[in-house]
Amino acid sequence: MLTFMASDSEEEVCDERTSLMSAESPLPRSCQEGQQGEEDGDSAAQWRSQESEEDCEDDPDRYICSGVPGRPPGLEEELTLKYGAKHVIMLFVPVTLCMVVVVATIKSVRFYTEKNGQLIYTPFTEDTPSVGQRLLNSLLNTLIMISVIVVMTIFLVVLYKYRCYKFIHGWLIMSSLMLLFLFTYIYLGEVLKTYNVAMDYPTLFLTVWNFGAVGMVCIHWKGPLVLQQAYLIMISALMALVFIKYLPEWSAWVILGAISVYDLVAVLCPKGPLRMLVETAQERNEPIFPALIYSSAMVWTVGMAKLDPPSQGALQLPYDPEMEDSYDSFGEPSYPDVFEPSLPGYPGEELEEEEERGVKLGLGDFIFYSVLVGKAAAAGSGDWNTTLACFVAILIGLCLTLLLLAVFKKALPALPISITFGLIFYFSTDNLVRPFMDTLASHQLYI
Amino acid sequence: MTAAVFFGCAFIAFGPALALYVFTIATEPLRIIFLIAGAFFWLVSLLISSLFWFLARLITDNRDGPTQKYLLIFGVLLSIFIQEMFRFGYYRLLKKASEGLKTINPDETAPSMRLLAYVSGLGFGIMSGVFSFVNTLSNSLGPGTVGIHGDSPQFFLNSAFMTLVIILLHVFWGIVFFDACEKKKWYILLIVLLTHLLVSAQTFLNPHYGINLVSAYITMVVMGIWAFFVAGGSCRSLKLCLLCQDKDFLLYNQRSR
Numbered sequence: 001m002l003t004f005m006a007s008d009s010e011e012e013v014c015d016e017r018t019s020l021m022s023a024e025s026p027l028p029r030s031c032q033e034g035q036q037g038e039e040d041g042d043s044a045a046q047w048r049s050q051e052s053e054e055d056c057e058d059d060p061d062r063y064i065c066s067g068v069p070g071r072p073p074g075l076e077e078e079l080t081l082k083y084g085a086k087h088v089i090m091l092f093v094p095v096t097l098c099m100v101v102v103v104a105t106i107k108s109v110r111f112y113t114e115k116n117g118q119l120i121y122t123p124f125t126e127d128t129p130s131v132g133q134r135l136l137n138s139l140l141n142t143l144i145m146i147s148v149i150v151v152m153t154i155f156l157v158v159l160y161k162y163r164c165y166k167f168i169h170g171w172l173i174m175s176s177l178m179l180l181f182l183f184t185y186i187y188l189g190e191v192l193k194t195y196n197v198a199m200d201y202p203t204l205f206l207t208v209w210n211f212g213a214v215g216m217v218c219i220h221w222k223g224p225l226v227l228q229q230a231y232l233i234m235i236s237a238l239m240a241l242v243f244i245k246y247l248p249e250w251s252a253w254v255i256l257g258a259i260s261v262y263d264l265v266a267v268l269c270p271k272g273p274l275r276m277l278v279e280t281a282q283e284r285n286e287p288i289f290p291a292l293i294y295s296s297a298m299v300w301t302v303g304m305a306k307l308d309p310p311s312q313g314a315l316q317l318p319y320d321p322e323m324e325d326s327y328d329s330f331g332e333p334s335y336p337d338v339f340e341p342s343l344p345g346y347p348g349e350e351l352e353e354e355e356e357r358g359v360k361l362g363l364g365d366f367i368f369y370s371v372l373v374g375k376a377a378a379a380g381s382g383d384w385n386t387t388l389a390c391f392v393a394i395l396i397g398l399c400l401t402l403l404l405l406a407v408f409k410k411a412l413p414a415l416p417i418s419i420t421f422g423l424i425f426y427f428s429t430d431n432l433v434r435p436f437m438d439t440l441a442s443h444q445l446y447i
Numbered sequence: 448m449t450a451a452v453f454f455g456c457a458f459i460a461f462g463p464a465l466a467l468y469v470f471t472i473a474t475e476p477l478r479i480i481f482l483i484a485g486a487f488f489w490l491v492s493l494l495i496s497s498l499f500w501f502l503a504r505l506i507t508d509n510r511d512g513p514t515q516k517y518l519l520i521f522g523v524l525l526s527i528f529i530q531e532m533f534r535f536g537y538y539r540l541l542k543k544a545s546e547g548l549k550t551i552n553p554d555e556t557a558p559s560m561r562l563l564a565y566v567s568g569l570g571f572g573i574m575s576g577v578f579s580f581v582n583t584l585s586n587s588l589g590p591g592t593v594g595i596h597g598d599s600p601q602f603f604l605n606s607a608f609m610t611l612v613i614i615l616l617h618v619f620w621g622i623v624f625f626d627a628c629e630k631k632k633w634y635i636l637l638i639v640l641l642t643h644l645l646v647s648a649q650t651f652l653n654p655h656y657g658i659n660l661v662s663a664y665i666t667m668v669v670m671g672i673w674a675f676f677v678a679g680g681s682c683r684s685l686k687l688c689l690l691c692q693d694k695d696f697l698l699y700n701q702r703s704r
Binding site: 085086088089092382383384385388389392393395396399425428429431432433435436437438439440441443444445446447 | 476477479480483484486487490493494496497498500501519522523526527530574575577578579581582583585602605606609610613646647650651653
């Protein structure tokens with residue numbers, strides 16, 4: 001889900017386990033800020049500094065505008081659809097990259113498939129003699145995990161409602177520090193061990209320090225968009241790897257299912273925490289914490305390169321709360337977010353403006369998609385068909401979610417459809433297709 | 448089995464498909480989406496056919512011996528029927544989607560049915576090829592000796608070439624199939640189904656690779672020529688293209704000057 005609310009909750013959750021990306025920066029560094037910058041009277045700056053909470057309140061129109069779009073509805077719909085396919089691909093690429101990183105790591109580094117204990121959020125063990133007991137334990141684990149997430153979300157919403165921005169920001173920074181330094185160090189260590197590459201401590205510290213410091217700067221302050229996107233993908237992958245390692249088998253699948261249901265409920269129900277978060281942010285005209293949101297902005301300069309100040313009055317920035325995905329780590333619902341930057345009010349100039357359209361997806365979605373595919377890859381039978389089937393299923397689910405987004409134009413959870421497809425395809429491919437394809441391959445029959 | 452075998456077989460099997468993807472599909476987002484949707488449809492058809500095979504196995508209580516072989520043959524034939532059914536289903540879906548796109552975006556050109564036929568065929572082909580071959584490929588990286596028990600040592604090469612021919616055949620079948628559906632020539636659908644059954648049934652002859660591969664490639668060339676003419680090509684346009692005298696090439700050269 002892409003919403004600012006989610007980011008808060010995600011932060012909370014992240015802190016528990018790992019520091020996740022902090023969507024501190026109220027706005028993704030992108031050209032969109034340039035557009036809004038002009039409204040603020042700045043020059044079309046490409047980078048916008050993130051100065052924590054002051055910025056949030058100073059720049060209420062980052063990419064959110066509670067105003068009514070100036071264009072006629074038909075035009076808006078047409079433009080949305082015109083860019084629809086490109087948005088889908090802008091999300092396919094990072095999701096695919098994250099999954100590729102996770103699957104490559106799982107298949108090569110033994111560490112992430114070894115059982116080395118469990119997190120405190122899943123205290124019940126699955127090493128029980130009977131199937132019923134194991135099922136019960138996994139259900140209990142799921143209950144505990146989901147209640148932790150719910151509590152965190154509500155805590156975040158409360159914090160946000162009472163404007164405790166400093167607290168939230170501090171937490172986000174702590175989270176991303178831990179993720180960028182500690183988890184990267186562990187990951188690098190395991191990769192080096194796998195490939196038997198020797199590295200001395202000074203080099204290691206230099207590498208990790210540079211990686212982490214640049215990551216903190218890119219995510220929380222200014223940086224090139226591509227670098228920020230790359231860092232967000234990497235920390236999603238790291239987080240997903242942690243989940244794959246520490247969640248026991250059955251609990252992981254039940255948790256995935258439960259998270260999708262929670263996502264659906266929290267985003268669509270009127271009193272759902274995420275929905276309340278979105279609405280609060282909208283009321284205050286504030287951006288949601290973007291540190292936990294992956295944004296991919298694109299700029300098309302068709303005619304004029306710059307919008308003149310007088311025409312900016314006609315520019316509208318409709319806020320789409322649809323895309324918010326905030327729970328990176330804990331599966332808080334994510335909504336794909338499509339935003340439409342300002343467009344001139346009159347149709348004559350449509351083609352000659354600098355258009356910026358970005359799509360946002362919360363990091364929680366990345367993480368849970370990667371957990372699903374990674375678990376499929378780790379599933380012990382060494383089967384690639386299952387992994388590929390889950391991958392295609394998740395992409396199709398994402399595509400359908402974006403289609404629904406274009407139709408309904410409101411915040412939608414990005415987890416349910418994809419995870420449902422992914423789960424269906426995982427279990428059916430593992431149990432039905434795999435024996436069939438294996439038998440065919442061993443006799444070299446082709447269908 | 449070495450890295451050379453792995454890379455060689457991987458490029459034999461997937462090289463042309465990758466080239467087709469990079470040069471024709473990767474640049475347009477809409478085509479990528481239709482490709483993945485086609486792959487998804489093939490996957491669902493495989494799922495359903497595996498389900499039927501599994502149920503058939505359950506019914507016959509997993510008895511060993513010739514029953515398993517007959518069940519497998521039954522599974523293969525059923526799978527082909529279901530694949531072609533899903534190809535038809537995808538055609539219907541694309542038709543509806545095309546009309547929808549046209550009404551919403553009248554000025555923007557929606558992809559033509561011929562293009563969608565190609566994209567869907569490639570989607571089916573890529574998914575089919577990948578599912579058939581990727582496990583074999585990953586095994587080829589590991590230790591072992593091929594044919595140590597008296598089987599043919601050309602196992603990997605044969606599989607790679609077979610995968611390639613299946614991918615290309617799916618592309619051609621897609622083009623011919625969709626065109627037949629557009630022109631309502633239903634007998635052509637039957638011909639596509641029969642050729643698919645033929646190619647698949649020939650693989651039952653394995654490990655007599657010679658006949659199997661040669662006839663599969665002949666079928667592919669025939670289907671390729673048919674698809675070329677169905678898609679609007681002609682001998683003249685082919686000659687112009689090969690001699691670099693066709694309109695597109697000339698226009699492109701002029702533009703770059």
